[in-house]
Amino acid sequence: MVDLPGMKLLVPRHIGDDRGYFAETFRADLFVEYCGDFAFVQDNESRSARSGTVRGLHFQSEPHAQGKLVRCTAGALFDVAVDIRSGSPTFGQWAGETLTPENGKQLWVPPGFAHGFCSLEPDTVICYKVTGYYSAECDKGLRWDDPAIGIVWPDAADPETLSPKDRGQPLLADLPEYFAWAV
Template sequence: MQVESFDIAGIKLLVPRHIGDERGYFAETFREDVFLKECSDVKFVQDNESRSVRAGTIRGLHFQSEPHAQGKLVRCTAGALFDVAVDIREGSPTYGQWVGEVLTPDNGKQLWVPAGFAHGFCTLEPDTVISYKVTGYYNAECDKGLRWDDPAIGIRWPEIADSETLSPKDRIQPMLADLPAYFTWER
């Protein structure tokens, strides 16, 4: 498994090796030893999955605050998606900056989004399925969000992104400038 870093500390891209032939491929999609060495010493407690029927569906930007913060290891199991992580760690040199990656079953890429980042995505194909492991259980009181199209962040969403697909909750998320300091950057 190949692990790549970004200019934003903490986020990693995991690219499993596909061993294939005319029948298809085999891939190790998670190895605890590699993850612990290259990403983080965390324990995954739950696997989540969501399906979006329409291409252009936007979900996010979401995160959970302390004491129920979540890290997420995200992959696409059907269709295709543009996956995004935004640094919301107060004091971070990359505060408000973002990373985006196209995830598909064929490329096998997985995005590690640690606690302290907001996460969201836009589906690129109909019937896209996203699957992700999380490091904390869902907690409604700690369920928070950030405005998906905040110009201060400047995410370059795919042209297909359709704001009409936003959930009622995602339509009223705060801008980065109005977001309380839920996380503090630690060197």
């Protein structure tokens, strides 16, 4: 359930028959109307071979902050975002959603949120559009299991799958102020 200001759950309509379905997974005009005027500059994809693979929580700081429009094209994943906008009424709160090719759900994670996910099936593929190019110097993160945030990860979540980078991410309390709440 998405209830953090700025985040949106999009569910494109699937038109189907016994052969399968057709869906418009992105339309710029509808996206601007529903989420705001953001331009996407890059598409990313990652595959998690094992069920329970945890990736994140990631974000990019200014001047290369990224918004992400996330969807699952194979398998299933539990997608999470954490509000890290200083002064936000929902600072440190999280929202999560299960994304699958069958449910077609997409999560809009605007700049100012840390993002991560857990694969729920082997060979899960996540695809996401971003509003800023990758920048190594602006690549930041937040600890996936910070007790102050209290993300309720699926039982499948396996800490052994974390990358060395993700194992060393800071707690929210130790995170510098990268984003400020703007009304």
